Each structure stands twice: as C-alpha cells, then as structure tokens.
Amino acid sequence: MTNEAKLLRRAFFNRDPRVVARELLGKLIVRREGREQLAGRIVEVEAYLGAGDLAAHAAAGHTARNAVVFGPPGHAYVYFIYGVHYCLNISCLPAGEAGCVLIRALEPVSGMREMANARGLAGLELTLPRDLRKLASGPGKLCEALGITRPRDNDKDMLSAKSDLQVMSDGFRASEIAVTQRIGITKSAELPLRYVIAQNLFVSKK
C-alpha cells in the first residue's frame, strides 16, 4: 500500500512550521521493523515556533533536550512527557532557526496488528473503526504504536532512504482542513496552530 510512496524532500521542511504543519496532513509516517512495515496517515498536527511561542520547548533557548528543534530540517524531535509518554515532532527551518511540527494523530494504514500489540491491545477487532481508533489517535498513543522512543529515535533523519522512521507522500490530498487552538498547553494557548483533517475519525478527542 505504501510501495508507491516517496520520501518528502528536504525543502518541504525548510519552511515555516505553520506551512509545513498544514501540508503534512495526509502524508504518511512509516516505521520499518525488519520486514514489517507500519504506516499511518497524518490527520492532526500542531505547529511550534521559536522565541515568540511560549508553549514551544524552543522558547527556553537552546538546551541539550531541545537541540534537534534548532538543527537541520526533517529530523525527529522526540521528548518524554508526564513520565509516561513520548511525543514525535519533525524539525523545520534551516539549522539555527527553531521550529517543529508535533504529530498528534494517525489514521492506521498498514501493520495494524503490530500496532495493537505494541499498544498492549492484542485483542482488538481491527475491522471495527471504534477499535482502530484506539491505535494512534493521540501523540502518546502513536509513539507507542510505532515503537518511537527518545533513545531510539531522537534526531533521526526522517528523509533518509535507510532510516527506519520516515515521512512519505503517496499522493493523497487532504480534503477540508480545520484550524483550532493547540491542546494541553497554557502559555500562548490562544494561537491557532492546530491543524486537523475535518471530520476525520482518527483525530484525538476534543
């Protein structure tokens, strides 16, 4: 299903996170585990900017934790949150300029059985939309489903042909896009920087 998919180009990410976020909707996150291929379509993202965006990790300046956000575009920024979950971002803008896009939800495309196992939900009925929704409808859930962790994946180049974590396009075009405030933050909460595919079943709960 993702055989015809192509890696995105570096230039795609060498732009403002708000533009990248919007255009990432409908693209694929692909995880390769040996012969297995797990993939999901991006249905919900948030843009995080530089110094003026107080919700962004980059707002505190360059540290060991957030270094990837200040690095070259197209790399995975993975951080650990609430002592429980990982979250996946992709860096934007040229090295030296901070910016990234948080991947908040995926519509499962392939490897659903493996995703369910990784989520500790081996008994799911994967023909039911209600059960499929449990796999990756949130930033922590999608990382668990794809086995994304900071030790394993932080700073990984997601545009390399030999990477086991990639962003690709299969030509799918997102239909209607809705823009809202970001979720779960207090600072700079008024900014309209969350982008979702309208009506999509797999976005995180509102």
Added chain:
DNA sequence: CAACCGATCACCT
C-alpha cells in the same frame, strides 16, 4: 541537590 512541572492517557464518577 531538591523541587517543580509538563505538547498525555486511561480509568473513575
């Protein structure tokens, strides 16, 4: 070096 707290989720009422 101790304290604080967060870009979440699941389970409870």
Added chain:
DNA sequence: GGTGATCGGTTGC
C-alpha cells in the same frame, strides 16, 4: 468532568 501515574530536564535555593 476529574485525577493519578511516573519521569527527566530545568530551575532555584
């Protein structure tokens, strides 16, 4: 609708 779990990065004493 409310909250506990659980950890590391960051900050303040």
